[in-house]
Amino acid sequence: MHWSAVERILGLLLMLFSLTMLPPAVVALIYGDPGLVPFLVSSLVILFVGALAWLPVRNARHDLRTRDGFLIVVLFWTVLGITGGLPLVLSQNPEIPWTDAVFESLSGLTTTGSTVLTGIDDLPYSIRFYRQQLQWLGGMGIIVLAVAILPMLGVGGMQLYRAETPGPVKDAKLTPRIAGTAKALWYIYLGLTIACATAYWLAGMTPFDAIGHAFSTVAIGGYSTYDGSIGHFDSPLISMICVVFMLIAGINFAMHFTAWRSRSLRHYLQDTETCWFLGILATLSAVTLITLMATSYLGGWGNTWHHAVFQAVSIASTAGFTTTDFAAWPVFLPVMLLMAAFVGGCAMSTGGGIKVVRFVLLLKQGHREIIRLIHPQAQVLVKMGRRAVDERVINAVWGFFAAYIALFALMMLALMGTGLDQVTAFSAVAATITNLGPGLGQVSDHFGEINAAAKWVLMFAMLLGRLEVFTLLVLFTPAFWRR
Amino acid sequence: MHWSAVERILGLLLMLFSLTMLPPAVVALIYGDPGLVPFLVSSLVILFVGALAWLPVRNARHDLRTRDGFLIVVLFWTVLGITGGLPLVLSQNPEIPWTDAVFESLSGLTTTGSTVLTGIDDLPYSIRFYRQQLQWLGGMGIIVLAVAILPMLGVGGMQLYRAETPGPVKDAKLTPRIAGTAKALWYIYLGLTIACATAYWLAGMTPFDAIGHAFSTVAIGGYSTYDGSIGHFDSPLISMICVVFMLIAGINFAMHFTAWRSRSLRHYLQDTETCWFLGILATLSAVTLITLMATSYLGGWGNTWHHAVFQAVSIASTAGFTTTDFAAWPVFLPVMLLMAAFVGGCAMSTGGGIKVVRFVLLLKQGHREIIRLIHPQAQVLVKMGRRAVDERVINAVWGFFAAYIALFALMMLALMGTGLDQVTAFSAVAATITNLGPGLGQVSDHFGEINAAAKWVLMFAMLLGRLEVFTLLVLFTPAFWRR
Ligand SMILES: [K+]
Ligand SMILES: [K+]
Numbered sequence: 001m002h003w004s005a006v007e008r009i010l011g012l013l014l015m016l017f018s019l020t021m022l023p024p025a026v027v028a029l030i031y032g033d034p035g036l037v038p039f040l041v042s043s044l045v046i047l048f049v050g051a052l053a054w055l056p057v058r059n060a061r062h063d064l065r066t067r068d069g070f071l072i073v074v075l076f077w078t079v080l081g082i083t084g085g086l087p088l089v090l091s092q093n094p095e096i097p098w099t100d101a102v103f104e105s106l107s108g109l110t111t112t113g114s115t116v117l118t119g120i121d122d123l124p125y126s127i128r129f130y131r132q133q134l135q136w137l138g139g140m141g142i143i144v145l146a147v148a149i150l151p152m153l154g155v156g157g158m159q160l161y162r163a164e165t166p167g168p169v170k171d172a173k174l175t176p177r178i179a180g181t182a183k184a185l186w187y188i189y190l191g192l193t194i195a196c197a198t199a200y201w202l203a204g205m206t207p208f209d210a211i212g213h214a215f216s217t218v219a220i221g222g223y224s225t226y227d228g229s230i231g232h233f234d235s236p237l238i239s240m241i242c243v244v245f246m247l248i249a250g251i252n253f254a255m256h257f258t259a260w261r262s263r264s265l266r267h268y269l270q271d272t273e274t275c276w277f278l279g280i281l282a283t284l285s286a287v288t289l290i291t292l293m294a295t296s297y298l299g300g301w302g303n304t305w306h307h308a309v310f311q312a313v314s315i316a317s318t319a320g321f322t323t324t325d326f327a328a329w330p331v332f333l334p335v336m337l338l339m340a341a342f343v344g345g346c347a348m349s350t351g352g353g354i355k356v357v358r359f360v361l362l363l364k365q366g367h368r369e370i371i372r373l374i375h376p377q378a379q380v381l382v383k384m385g386r387r388a389v390d391e392r393v394i395n396a397v398w399g400f401f402a403a404y405i406a407l408f409a410l411m412m413l414a415l416m417g418t419g420l421d422q423v424t425a426f427s428a429v430a431a432t433i434t435n436l437g438p439g440l441g442q443v444s445d446h447f448g449e450i451n452a453a454a455k456w457v458l459m460f461a462m463l464l465g466r467l468e469v470f471t472l473l474v475l476f477t478p479a480f481w482r483r
Numbered sequence: 484m485h486w487s488a489v490e491r492i493l494g495l496l497l498m499l500f501s502l503t504m505l506p507p508a509v510v511a512l513i514y515g516d517p518g519l520v521p522f523l524v525s526s527l528v529i530l531f532v533g534a535l536a537w538l539p540v541r542n543a544r545h546d547l548r549t550r551d552g553f554l555i556v557v558l559f560w561t562v563l564g565i566t567g568g569l570p571l572v573l574s575q576n577p578e579i580p581w582t583d584a585v586f587e588s589l590s591g592l593t594t595t596g597s598t599v600l601t602g603i604d605d606l607p608y609s610i611r612f613y614r615q616q617l618q619w620l621g622g623m624g625i626i627v628l629a630v631a632i633l634p635m636l637g638v639g640g641m642q643l644y645r646a647e648t649p650g651p652v653k654d655a656k657l658t659p660r661i662a663g664t665a666k667a668l669w670y671i672y673l674g675l676t677i678a679c680a681t682a683y684w685l686a687g688m689t690p691f692d693a694i695g696h697a698f699s700t701v702a703i704g705g706y707s708t709y710d711g712s713i714g715h716f717d718s719p720l721i722s723m724i725c726v727v728f729m730l731i732a733g734i735n736f737a738m739h740f741t742a743w744r745s746r747s748l749r750h751y752l753q754d755t756e757t758c759w760f761l762g763i764l765a766t767l768s769a770v771t772l773i774t775l776m777a778t779s780y781l782g783g784w785g786n787t788w789h790h791a792v793f794q795a796v797s798i799a800s801t802a803g804f805t806t807t808d809f810a811a812w813p814v815f816l817p818v819m820l821l822m823a824a825f826v827g828g829c830a831m832s833t834g835g836g837i838k839v840v841r842f843v844l845l846l847k848q849g850h851r852e853i854i855r856l857i858h859p860q861a862q863v864l865v866k867m868g869r870r871a872v873d874e875r876v877i878n879a880v881w882g883f884f885a886a887y888i889a890l891f892a893l894m895m896l897a898l899m900g901t902g903l904d905q906v907t908a909f910s911a912v913a914a915t916i917t918n919l920g921p922g923l924g925q926v927s928d929h930f931g932e933i934n935a936a937a938k939w940v941l942m943f944a945m946l947l948g949r950l951e952v953f954t955l956l957v958l959f960t961p962a963f964w965r966r
Contacts, residue, residue: 066856066857066859067857070856153856154855154856154859155856331899331900331902332896332897332899332900335895335896335899335905335908336896339892339896362885362889365878365881365882365885366882366885366886366889368882369878369879369882369883369886369953370953370956370957370960370962371960371962372637372875372879373549373553373636373637373638373953373957374549374550374957374960374962374963375962376549376637391874392855394878395848395852395877395878395881396852396855398848398878398881398884398885399848399849399851399852400852401881401884401885401888402845402848402849402881402884403849403852405884405888406845406849409822412818413815413818413819413822414815416814416815416818417814417815419814422818422906422909422923423905423906425818426905426909440905470852470853470856473853474853474856474857477853477854477857479853479854479857479858480857
């Protein structure tokens with residue numbers, strides 16, 4: 001482990017993060033709300049801590065290795081998650097305890113969007129802006145993590161996307177490639193945000209709401225500046241704009257990168273994962289629509305179609321926005337959408353869940369097992385598009401899935417141990433490990449009323465989901481820390 | 484497909500099955516209850532149908548191939564399940580509709596032990612005996628299925644146990660090996676049953692109860708001749724006898740086979756799966772005991788220890804007997820035990836679940852994935868005992884697990900579609916796919932009050948679980964039926 005290099009990066013990161021406290025401070029100035037001091041103080045404190053970490057090791061410029069990569073990625077989210085809670089703790093109105101502040105901050109940064117706050121409409125503008133911005137920053141971090149770092153680390157089968165790196169990655173140099181890719185992706189991310197904000201604004205949102213919701217839409221985050229979420233605007237047009245940008249943000253950003261460079265859209269339809277992603281969402285929308293119409297739960301077609309499509313896309317893509325109380329929808333709809341969130345978005349998108357590509361690989365591998373039973377001697381390759389998938393990738397995907405389920409079960413039991421009921425425990429873990437946001441039962445509206453211990457378990461679940469399980473899990477093994 | 488050979492075996496099977504209606508008829512005679520006519524009529528009808536199927540093809544003695552094996556195994560359970568409901572339908576008191584009769588019969592034969600009947604204490608003796616006998620016959624079928632047939636078919640990684648068959652199995656001859664192995668296993672099974680019945684009888688049960696409960700104990704079935712299950716006897720001694728025989732029946736019968744031939748017990752402790760099985764049950768018992776004591780739910784030590792150990796072993800081994808209303812136990816206990824049932828018994832035992840050996844392989848493979856992340860170039864073998872496990876077996880186990888989870892989710896949604904609530908739907912599928920028996924929520928006592936559609940879904944779940952998922956799934960693929 002190159003401790004000093006890790007410390008240097010973390011110090012830089014904190015100093016950079018301290019700057020992100022300034023836009024909310026500006027918002028506080030504009031609206032004359034009480035958030036000005038907390039955000040300025042937080043900015044200075046975080047800058048100071050960052051500088052304190054950075055100064056003694058500012059010349060430690062080792063090339064980073066695989067292990068350092070795991071550590072940095074985990075520290076990135078945990079340290080920013082904790083320090084991100086600072087302005088919330090410092091704000092006097094409302095008074096937010098540490099656990100809640102860190103929960104809200106981590107839930108924002110991991111783009112989970114589970115909230116412990118209520119009465120969001122009445123919060124100071126600066127805090128309402130800050131929450132949205134946390135999601136946007138988190139989304140940005142995820143894109144870089146997913147596209148530039150995870151494939152190098154080989155987590156959960158993501159070496160599938162390591163086309164450019166021939167040979168094994170042991171001790172491959174991580175640093176140079178990240179910078180180049182990251183820059184291009186940030187431009188795309190920024191462009192999408194601007195387009196989304198403009199569309200919201202043209203559809204009738206105030207600039208404040210438009211920017212705020214654009215932040216949480218492209219991040220597939222789900223935070224809103226209102227308790228009523230997207231439902232607050234009561235506008236099918238705004239709902240559909242949101243759907244379009246959730247779809248775009250749920251697709252592999254490497255596809256957008258290609259679209260940007262080649263000025264073509266054809267490759268989207270040639271991509272297996274994109275087709276599955278859109279196909280799954282279309283199917284879910286149709287099933288939701290048909291069930292709602294059959295039960296007349298929302299009345300006629302006019303009031304049903306946009307809620308059905310919006311909630312299907314919002315939950316299954318793991319955005320977690322709501323236009324209506326979908327958790328009370330009839331028969332299997334809430335549970336079905338929650339299960340769909342386990343599939344989630346595409347790899348290298350801001351979406352959560354186990355990712356569509358892994359789901360497709362699991363299906364194809366399951367199919368191969370059946371063929372092998374019938375024709376024991378047949379050699380069957382699992383393919384994505386035209387390329388055969390390496391057995392090692394398939395093994396990693398299986399491992400990912402099994403670890404996901406096992407940890408899910410353990411965390412659900414832990415939550416029940418803190419006193420939650422079965423439905424709440426199940427859906428709370430589901431909503432956080434998939435980085436979806438809203439749950440069912442006691443946590444369908446917000447996570448404010450559950451106990452502190454349960455909140456910490458759920459924060460761990462958010463991190464697990466966002467860090468593709470193994471990035472975090474690996475730190476808990478003795479082998480990782482052995483020289 | 485050798486249709487005529489399949490038909491011949493099925494006809495023989497039915498004729499043999501018709502004989503199993505005679506013992507309950509004898510019981511009806513002894514106790515002078517109204518079951519005599521239904522069982523005699525059923526016996527004749529089944530004999531007639533069997534003969535009708537057998538006569539035209541009685542000379543069709545083809546060697547059976549792999550595909551025929553899948554078909555026969557599935558038909559074995561479905562046809563016996565359906566015809567096994569006949570005496571229940573024919574009995575006038577109580578009146579049992581077809582769906583319930585088939586559910587009860589299939590639940591017996593698959594050793595699931597979920598019941599739709601209430602007031603079991605007041606049923607005719609013949610029916611009470613018949614239910615227990617169904618489980619015993621089912622358990623016998625499972626042992627043969629698991630030890631002799633599944634390894635040949637290579638279902639769900641069970642080729643792990645195909646030590647004696649060198650080379651690929653395509654079109655391997657199934658017939659000769661089954662007979663020899665089956666005979667030895669039946670002796671062991673019979674011996675265990677006699678030992679168990681004797682122990683129960685010495686502990687105070689009537690001969691009727693002792694034989695009945697011995698039947699369902701060695702089959703890890705869970706049916707009882709009383710609504711109160713083992714709790715009816717209110718005897719810690721009987722509970723502990725039951726625990727001992729559930730443990731024995733939950734261990735790989737090939738281990739007992741070795742013990743019988745080598746007159747030694749040492750190999751049990753050298754077997755990875757047995758050690759894990761016993762270790763898991765010990766851990767669960769301890770956690771259950773500590774939690775119950777900490778919450779004082781059952782009062783002091785004297786009333787707690789035997790309920791704790793009994794329910795932990797009974798649920799986690801998937802027997803499903805109860806001595807108390809464990810579904811109402813505090814905090815996470817009911818859900819934890821239900822989750823433990825997913826691990827279940829050892830391979831080639833009468834226990835259900837995904838089987839301990841698969842669970843251990845999943846853990847080991849998960850651990851390997853973590854080591855690979857840290858040391859990307861390392862070659863890590865997954866071992867059971869001292870033997871490296873073939874990658875193909877590992878793939879099959881992954882496939883099994885993923886299919887299990889996916890089908891679980893689909894069936895849970897289907898149940899909610901029929902109107903069940905989330906907790907009931909979850910635990911009903913869990914209790915049937917693991918062949919456990921009792922669930923939580925609306926189905927913690929019995930399955931009588933849920934709708935008929937839900938019952939058929941659950942019957943499918945029982946079959947899936949009992950047939951190790953893929954044996955049944957493979958029949959739904961076009962590739963299986965293609966020439
Ligand atoms: K989200
Ligand atoms: K059972």
